[in-house]
Amino acid sequence: MNSVVVLILGFIVAFIGYRVYAKYVDTKIMKADPKRMTPAKMYMDGVDFMPTNRNILFGYQFKSIAGAAPIIGPIIAIQWGWLPALIWILAGTFFIGWVQDYSIAMVAMRHDGASLGGLSHKLISPRARVLLLSFIYFYLLLIAGAFGNVVVSTAINLKAAPMAWLFLTIGGILAGQMIYRWRRDILLTTIVTVIIALFGIWLGSVAPSNKIIGDTLANSRWLWTIVAFVFCYFAAVLPIWRFALPINYVASYIVFLGLFFGIIGVFILHPDFTLPAYTGFSIKIGPLWPIMFVTIACGAISGWHSLVSSSGTARQLENELDARPVAGGVMFVEMMLAVFALIIAGTIYASPSEYGAAIAKGPGGVFAAGVSKFLGAIGLSAETGRSYGSVMMIVLAVTIMQLVIRFMRIATSELLSDISPVFRNAHIGTIIASLLGALLVLTGWWQYLWVLFGGANQLMASLALMLITAYLMSEGKPAAYAFYPMIFMFITTIAALIYTSFSLLQKVISGTVKGEALVGNALMGLVGIFLVIAAFILASEGIRAFSRYRAIRSEEAKAKA
Amino acid sequence: MGKSQGKSGFLEAVKDFLYGFVAYGPAQLAMKTRANMEHLFILVTVGDMLGVPVFSSYYSLKLLPYMVPQIPTWKRRLLREKDFTDNLEE
Numbered sequence: 262m263n264s265v266v267v268l269i270l271g272f273i274v275a276f277i278g279y280r281v282y283a284k285y286v287d288t289k290i291m292k293a294d295p296k297r298m299t300p301a302k303m304y305m306d307g308v309d310f311m312p313t314n315r316n317i318l319f320g321y322q323f324k325s326i327a328g329a330a331p332i333i334g335p336i337i338a339i340q341w342g343w344l345p346a347l348i349w350i351l352a353g354t355f356f357i358g359w360v361q362d363y364s365i366a367m368v369a370m371r372h373d374g375a376s377l378g379g380l381s382h383k384l385i386s387p388r389a390r391v392l393l394l395s396f397i398y399f400y401l402l403l404i405a406g407a408f409g410n411v412v413v414s415t416a417i418n419l420k421a422a423p424m425a426w427l428f429l430t431i432g433g434i435l436a437g438q439m440i441y442r443w444r445r446d447i448l449l450t451t452i453v454t455v456i457i458a459l460f461g462i463w464l465g466s467v468a469p470s471n472k473i474i475g476d477t478l479a480n481s482r483w484l485w486t487i488v489a490f491v492f493c494y495f496a497a498v499l500p501i502w503r504f505a506l507p508i509n510y511v512a513s514y515i516v517f518l519g520l521f522f523g524i525i526g527v528f529i530l531h532p533d534f535t536l537p538a539y540t541g542f543s544i545k546i547g548p549l550w551p552i553m554f555v556t557i558a559c560g561a562i563s564g565w566h567s568l569v570s571s572s573g574t575a576r577q578l579e580n581e582l583d584a585r586p587v588a589g590g591v592m593f594v595e596m597m598l599a600v601f602a603l604i605i606a607g608t609i610y611a612s613p614s615e616y617g618a619a620i621a622k623g624p625g626g627v628f629a630a631g632v633s634k635f636l637g638a639i640g641l642s643a644e645t646g647r648s649y650g651s652v653m654m655i656v657l658a659v660t661i662m663q664l665v666i667r668f669m670r671i672a673t674s675e676l677l678s679d680i681s682p683v684f685r686n687a688h689i690g691t692i693i694a695s696l697l698g699a700l701l702v703l704t705g706w707w708q709y710l711w712v713l714f715g716g717a718n719q720l721m722a723s724l725a726l727m728l729i730t731a732y733l734m735s736e737g738k739p740a741a742y743a744f745y746p747m748i749f750m751f752i753t754t755i756a757a758l759i760y761t762s763f764s765l766l767q768k769v770i771s772g773t774v775k776g777e778a779l780v781g782n783a784l785m786g787l788v789g790i791f792l793v794i795a796a797f798i799l800a801s802e803g804i805r806a807f808s809r810y811r812a813i814r815s816e817e818a819k820a821k822a
Numbered sequence: 823m824g825k826s827q828g829k830s831g832f833l834e835a836v837k838d839f840l841y842g843f844v845a846y847g848p849a850q851l852a853m854k855t856r857a858n859m860e861h862l863f864i865l866v867t868v869g870d871m872l873g874v875p876v877f878s879s880y881y882s883l884k885l886l887p888y889m890v891p892q893i894p895t896w897k898r899r900l901l902r903e904k905d906f907t908d909n910l911e912e
Contacts, residue, residue: 394907
């Protein structure tokens with residue numbers, strides 16, 4: 262099968278999904294009203310609530326949700342064959358992904374821009390809010406571990422990556438200094454700092470890390486884990502304008518250019534899939550159902566998007582009609598990003614064994630090899646292209662990681678400051694979050710970590726769908742379009758988390774794993790079990806809320822009759 | 823709509839998308855940082871409006887005319903129910 266056929270199929274699914282299904286839900290069920298006041302227009306404080314042009318929000322939403330996950334998931338999931346992975350990416354987005362992103366933005370918008378915690382308090386129960394926030398904390402921990410693993414394995418296996426990452430950091434810090442302290446022109450700052458970052462990418466290809474610091478250090482998992490979490494520590498505790506923000510700003514250009522020219526490269530080369538369409542139901546990491554459905558997270562459906570759509574986007578939409586293109590439309594674009602990643606994994610290797618050897622070292626290498634090949638179509642050398650792909654992978658992972666560590670610091674303060682005021686200290690909270698994340702990176706097998714992260718992420722999505730269903734039921738609107746996806750996601754993710762946690766804990770109990778793997782497996786297994794228990798309690802709260810709304814509706818119907 | 827208008831509309835949309843992708847987040851954060859400092863100042867000067875007696879009423883009254891436009895926003899920001907998921911962008 263040719264990759265361009267797959268791309269065209271993706272475009273068709275996106276077109277029908279957006280123009281037919283999404284439009285139907287928007288006009289007939291949600292009944293988006295251009296005259297209804299959005300919180301952005303009602304409050305318009307120029308800070309949290311600010312009506313913003315839909316095209317700007319489109320770019321911002323895409324930037325917020327497109328991280329490493331829509332790329333890594335398909336690269337791993339192709340182990341079951343490219344066909345089931347493609348079907349899940351397309352069908353998942355069509356029936357569930359955009360539904361969640363769009364609907365949670367609408368629900369949050371109609372509740373004064375409330376966050377997920379606020380919505381669960383209003384629509385489900387006060388206890389649901391506390392549980393959801395605790396759930397989110399462990400979910401963030403899994404993100405830190407899974408993405409941290411990606412950064413570390415990329416830094417080890419792609420020796421050009423560290424130098425490129427270093428120069429990106431230097432460029433970012435300089436950008437912060439130039440904009441906020443020296444008050445330099447933004448265009449000049451952008452040109453200078455992006456050139457520094459691009460120079461670093463080239464330099465990485467000619468001065469790999471093993472030539473600078475020797476093979477032992479260049480291959481040291483401990484070293485790169487410390488580097489990654491120290492990076493996140495600075496991002497979490499320093500003023501945001503000094504470190505995290507300007508680095509993310511410069512990195513945005515690197516990512517955008519890489520994706521843009523990479524996709525052009527796919528059209529130029531239009532390679533055929535070389536990996537098999539289907540390899541079998543059960544493979545090493547688990548059975549196709551439920552594991553593949555949580556391995557591909559953000560490319561099909563992702564709970565992370567509900568956090569972004571509720572806390573951010575819903576407070577900036579100037580018109581209810583903008584929710585479909587901004588929240589729903591961007592999910593279809595992310596679907597195409599996942600298809601791009603699937604094409605990378607499925608076309609650049611001559612045989613499954615070659616892919617197998619590459620994926621054993623981590624997904625970063627696969628992605629970098631793919632970017633190298635497709636950027637080569639526009640004239641970039643293979644080594645520079647690989648260096649570019651490796652820093653893209655690190656950037657996509659580390660921008661989310663630093664946000665997560667910062668988030669965990671705030672969450673630690675909020676959840677534990679009643680126990681002891683020491684948890685209010687920014688450094689303590691950050692160190693706790695970083696140590697826990699580093700522990701997972703150093704002790705966990707990365708494929709299990711990814712599945713756990715995916716399971717938690719998708720479970721988060723099913724909880725968001727539960728909120729959407731509760732809202733629809735409370736308003737007397739048809740809820741099937743959210744209810745059935747919620748049931749499917751809940752059952753699938755619970756099954757995936759139980760399967761993975763059981764596998765991990767069985768290895769611990771039976772003594773199959775020893776030393777640091779024992780610690781990693783135990784920690785991952787226990788976190789997985791906690792998430793399952795929290796999800797069941799939340800589901801029971803959700804069922805009670807549904808019964809309440811159903812009773813109210815039937816009483817109203819009786820009163821009318 | 824003429825061809826040139828359609829073309830300029832498309833280019834405008836691309837420009838807005840790029841701005842949203844690379845610069846909107848940092849611009850928002852800069853405004854939030856400024857707002858945080860302003861609201862802290864308002865809390866110090868007229869915090870007694872929310873039951874927090876922190877400043878002498880002489881200075882509060884002198885500064886009040888300058889702060890009146892921002893007071894509704896400040897009150898809503900401080901009193902609005904929040905949890906840590908609100909800090910996603912910070």
